[in-house]
Amino acid sequence: MCVRNWLKAAAFSLLCFVQQAVADLTIEITQGNDRATPVAVVPFAWLGQSGLSEDIARIVSDDLERSGLIRPLSRTEMLSLPSQKSEIFFRDWSLLKQDYLLVGQIRPSASPGVLTIQYELYDVVRQTRVLGEVISGKPSELRSRAHYISDQVFEHLTGIKGAFSTRLAYITVKKDAASQSKYELKVSDADGRRERTILTTYKPILSPAWSPDAQHLAYVSFETGRPGIFLQNVYTGKRRQLTAFRGLNGAPAWSPDGKKLAVVLSKDGNPEIYEVDLTSYKVKRLTQHYAIETEPEWSPDGKHILFTSSRSGGPQIYQLNLISGETERLTFEGSYNARARYSPDGTEIYFVHRSNGIFHIAAQELANNRLRILTQTPLDESPSVSPNGSMLIYATQEGSRGYLGAVSVNGQIRYSLPSQLADVREPAWSPFLTN
Amino acid sequence: MEFKKYSKTLFFGATLAILAGCGGNAATQDQEEGAAGTDTEVQPVITSDGSSSDSAITGEQMGQDVENLEEKAEEVVAAMPEIETIYFDFDTSSIRADSREVLDMHVAYLRVNSDAKVVLEGHADERGTREYNMALGLRRANAVKSYFQVQGVNSDQLEVVSYGEEKAAVMGHNNAAWSKNRRVEIQY
Numbered sequence: 001m002c003v004r005n006w007l008k009a010a011a012f013s014l015l016c017f018v019q020q021a022v023a024d025l026t027i028e029i030t031q032g033n034d035r036a037t038p039v040a041v042v043p044f045a046w047l048g049q050s051g052l053s054e055d056i057a058r059i060v061s062d063d064l065e066r067s068g069l070i071r072p073l074s075r076t077e078m079l080s081l082p083s084q085k086s087e088i089f090f091r092d093w094s095l096l097k098q099d100y101l102l103v104g105q106i107r108p109s110a111s112p113g114v115l116t117i118q119y120e121l122y123d124v125v126r127q128t129r130v131l132g133e134v135i136s137g138k139p140s141e142l143r144s145r146a147h148y149i150s151d152q153v154f155e156h157l158t159g160i161k162g163a164f165s166t167r168l169a170y171i172t173v174k175k176d177a178a179s180q181s182k183y184e185l186k187v188s189d190a191d192g193r194r195e196r197t198i199l200t201t202y203k204p205i206l207s208p209a210w211s212p213d214a215q216h217l218a219y220v221s222f223e224t225g226r227p228g229i230f231l232q233n234v235y236t237g238k239r240r241q242l243t244a245f246r247g248l249n250g251a252p253a254w255s256p257d258g259k260k261l262a263v264v265l266s267k268d269g270n271p272e273i274y275e276v277d278l279t280s281y282k283v284k285r286l287t288q289h290y291a292i293e294t295e296p297e298w299s300p301d302g303k304h305i306l307f308t309s310s311r312s313g314g315p316q317i318y319q320l321n322l323i324s325g326e327t328e329r330l331t332f333e334g335s336y337n338a339r340a341r342y343s344p345d346g347t348e349i350y351f352v353h354r355s356n357g358i359f360h361i362a363a364q365e366l367a368n369n370r371l372r373i374l375t376q377t378p379l380d381e382s383p384s385v386s387p388n389g390s391m392l393i394y395a396t397q398e399g400s401r402g403y404l405g406a407v408s409v410n411g412q413i414r415y416s417l418p419s420q421l422a423d424v425r426e427p428a429w430s431p432f433l434t435n
Numbered sequence: 436m437e438f439k440k441y442s443k444t445l446f447f448g449a450t451l452a453i454l455a456g457c458g459g460n461a462a463t464q465d466q467e468e469g470a471a472g473t474d475t476e477v478q479p480v481i482t483s484d485g486s487s488s489d490s491a492i493t494g495e496q497m498g499q500d501v502e503n504l505e506e507k508a509e510e511v512v513a514a515m516p517e518i519e520t521i522y523f524d525f526d527t528s529s530i531r532a533d534s535r536e537v538l539d540m541h542v543a544y545l546r547v548n549s550d551a552k553v554v555l556e557g558h559a560d561e562r563g564t565r566e567y568n569m570a571l572g573l574r575r576a577n578a579v580k581s582y583f584q585v586q587g588v589n590s591d592q593l594e595v596v597s598y599g600e601e602k603a604a605v606m607g608h609n610n611a612a613w614s615k616n617r618r619v620e621i622q623y
Contacts, residue, residue, distance in 0.1 A: 204601035206565050226596060227569075247595060248573050251566040264566065269577070271570035292570040308567055314526055315567050336526070339564040352564050359562060379608070381564050400606060426565070 027066060027192060031414040036071035037099050037157055039064060043075065044104035044119070045083030052106065053139055056117065059146035060102065060153065063164040063191065066406075067154060067390070068413025073098055085120065085129065093124045100124060102153060109136055117142075119149050121156065131156045143194060163388040166190045167430040169208040169217055169234075170404060172422035184422075185219060187234055190386075190429070192417045198234060206426055209252050214430045218242070218252035218261055229263055242276065253296045253305075262286070262296035262305055273307050273320075286320060287327075295339045300346045306330075308338040317351055331364065333371050339382065343409070344389040350374075350409070352381050361394050363409060374411045384429045385409075393417075393427040515623060516540040520604075521579070523617040525560070528574035530582055538579065541621055542586040549589060555579045556620040557597040558604070560613035565599055572597030579619045 041061040046052050064070040079092040083105045093101050104119035114136050121131035131152060137145040144165065151162030172184045185199040185208060199205065203222035210217060217232050224241075227249045232239035243249040247266030254261060261276045265283075273287040273296045287293040291311035298305055305320045315338040317331040331337035336354035343350070346366075353362035353373065361375040361383045375394065382395045391413075393406045402423035405416045417424070521534035530538070545551055557576030559568035576595040584590055605615040 204598065206569075206599075206601065222598070222601070248569060248597060250569050264570065266570075266573050266577075271573060292567065292574060294570045295564065295566045308564070310526075310567075315563070336563060338567045354563075379561065397608070400608070 027062070027415055027417055029065060029068075029415045031068075031412070033068045033071075033412050036069055038071050038073060038097055039100040039102060039153075039157070040073040040078065040093055040096065040098045041102045042078065042081050042083065042104075044106050044117070045081075047105060047107035048115070049108075052142065054142035054146065056104065056106065056142060056146040056149070057102070059143060059191075060150045063147060063150035063162075064154060066191070066415055067158075068408055069158050069160075070154065084118075085122075088122065090122075090124055090127045098124050100130075100157065102149075104149075113138055115139060115142070117145055117149075119152075121153055143189065147189065147191075160390055161388045161432075163386045163390070163429075163432070164190055165433055166387060167210075167214065167234075167433070168192070168393065168404075168427055169210065169430070170427045171205050171208065171425050172419060173402075173425070174422035185217070185232075187217075198232060198237060199239075207251050208426060208428045209254055210428055210430045211254050212256055212258045212431055214433050217428075218254065220250050220252070229261070242278075251295050253298055255298050256300060256302045262298060264294045264296070273305065286322075297341055299342055300344060306340045306342065306349060308340070317349065330366070330369070331371075332369070337362075341383055341385055343385060344387060348409070350383045350385060350392055352383070361392060361407065363411075372411065374407050374409070375405065377405065380405070382426050384427050386429050387432045391429075393429050395425040395427060514544075516544055516621075519621045519623075520618050521621075522614060523575055523619070525613070525617065526563070526571065528571065528578045530578050538582055539586070542583055542588055545583065545588045545592055546586075549592065551623060552592050552594065554594045554596060554622045556622055557595070558602060558616055558618050558620070559600045560616040561600045561603065561608070562613065563600075565601070569597050569599035569601075572599045575617075575619050579621070 041057050041064065043055065043057045061072040065072050073096060077096060079096070080089060082088045083103050088101065088103065101122040101124055102119060104117065106115055106117050109116040115138070116134060116136050118134045119132065120129055122128065123130050133152065135145060135148070147164040150164040154160065154162035154164065167187055168190055169185065169187050172186055173181055176182050180202055183201050183203065183205045184197045185205050186195050186197050188195040199221070201221060201223045206220045208217045208219040215233060215235065217234055219230055220227050221230050226244065228241045229243040229249045229252050230239055230241050243263060243265070245265050245267040248264055248271055250264040252261045252263050259278055261278060263274055263276055264271050265274050270290060272285060272293050275284045275286055286305065287307065289309065289311050291309050293307055293309050295308040296305050303322055305322060307318055307320065308315045309318050312329070314335045316329055317337050317340045318327050318329050320327045330349065334353055334355055338352045340349045340351035348363055348365050350361060350363050353360055353371070355373060358378045359380055360373045361380045362371050362373050364371045374392065375396070377396045380394050380396045383392045384394070385392055389409065391406050391408055393404055395402060396405045402425045403416055403418040404424050404427050405414065407414050516537065518537045521537055523531065545553065555576040557572030557574070559571045573595065576597055580593045580595050583593055603616045604618065605612040
């Protein structure tokens with residue numbers, strides 16, 4: 001009964017996936033982790049009448065697999081499909097060498113149009129329930145609920161806060177029928193699904209940056225023929241142009257309190273870092289040097305600004321102490337280090353590093369300045385850190401096609417999110433969503 | 436060798452200025468203004484160009500060969516320069532010696548046609564980061580602007596914009612493509 005219902009649901013959801021997959025980014029896992037925890041995510045039983053639009057267990061399983069720290073069991077290897085404790089034969093799962101088992105049920109609730117979702121995580125060795133909850137949601141919210149379950153399971157198993165309920169912003173470029181380059185700013189779930197276009201223009205867009213509350217994006221658009229920094233509410237679509245100085249208006253970065261932007265302007269002749277107060281609109285210059293100064297990034301504690309400067313000849317990463325006003329050079333290895341981002345705990349930086357003429361993403365611990373190269377493809381750029389600090393998303397190229405890659409900060413786990421339709425670039429991983 | 440060639444073009448430019456009715460010392464004066472208006476450290480190329488031109492332009496030289504230059508000047512002034520793009524080396528905004536001849540033709544045209552306006556559009560190749568390349572493109576366009584100003588072009592005629600690596604002239608991920616993408620386009 002329950003399996004038949006599930007098959008029905010699965011067939012229905014498969015249809016939906018096929019329709020959506022054309023437009024969305026699709027994930028390909030390129031390198032996993034042999035020591036990942038084995039977890040069986042059993043298809044959730046659907047106890048309602050008509051089909052369900054989403055396969056929650058599939059979404060959870062894909063989320064957990066992408067983390068690299070958990071290895072979900074293939075459905076074809078499952079000997080049974082329990083959906084609650086009374087249906088579980090723990091011996092089946094020990095035989096399959098599973099450490100944990102996630103089961104669940106979805107049923108219509110008393111209120112029309114709302115579903116009740118129950119999930120339970122079992123420790124196979126101890127045969128005990130270690131996590132469980134009953135949540136509710138509309139059919140249109142099933143993907144969000146699935147990512148929520150992934151977050152809970154992931155945090156329980158790894159001790160790391162899950163970042164599956166977060167978003168990505170990125171820019172796609174494709175030629176239209178008249179061979180004109182069409183630029184689109186898009187927002188999707190962290191798994192590349194539910195992609196939405198929030199801006200379309202035939203002029204370049206770059207440097208999207210999430211506000212700390214994950215509600216707004218700041219970005220650079222050339223739509224007026226000149227670069228300008230724009231702010232846009234991701235949910236309402238409402239937008240406004242913040243800067244239109246002569247010359248550069250670039251590289252916006254939010255302060256941790258969301259009240260200021262660090263930007264690059266060349267209004268005084270040379271590319272320099274400025275701070276724009278979003279309440280008073282006062283503009284304050286932060287750097288003063290005849291070299292290129294660009295790509296600011298606020299430290300998580302708001303006391304420092306990382307930036308790229310060519311003051312030593314080529315680009316290197318510097319850190320400005322906003323309290324003392326002192327500037328310190330952070331990178332010394334290699335002749336090209338640029339566009340750095342802090343880890344959420346502020347102990348590491350990630351940046352573009354050139355080694356033997358090839359551009360990789362590198363990490364450097366601030367305590368000991370030890371540098372490690374994380375990516376293997378050439379022309380890697382724009383690293384952006386997941387809010388839990390475990391993964392980096394970045395832009396790379398294969399042939400003439402740009403796509404997004406992701407790598408764990410220890411370099412052990414990789415996946416890519418290629419789009420079938422366009423060049424994808426300039427990814428920005430959102431902060432944790434607060435609502 | 437390079438110096439000699441450059442002195443010649445500068446001399447030619449200065450002579451054109453005279454023909455166009457500017458003062459005999461216009462080039463030198465503008466040069467000083469240009470240097471004062473920009474940080475001298477910003478554009479080392481322009482600074483060194485300035486010192487070489489001081490020694491190159493003398494009254495005696497101007498007296499020489501004027502007729503010949505007059506003919507050349509008419510030719511140049513009549514037509515907008517055909518070559519509108521100059522190229523740069525990787526991660527630098529220094530104007531290459533082989534670009535000066537092209538730039539000087541534009542200087543000549545812009546000085547005579549003082550109502551002509553140009554947009555100096557700076558570009559970078561795809562390597563490295565986008566915002567750094569945006570800044571690099573601006574510095575390249577600024578280098579051309581300073582060169583023009585030093586040679587006596589009115590700054591009202593000049594506008595600078597950078598597209599960084601966003602508008603490649605040539606597609607491809609090789610040296611041939613990259614060398615064509617590191618450029619400033621002089622657009623009338």
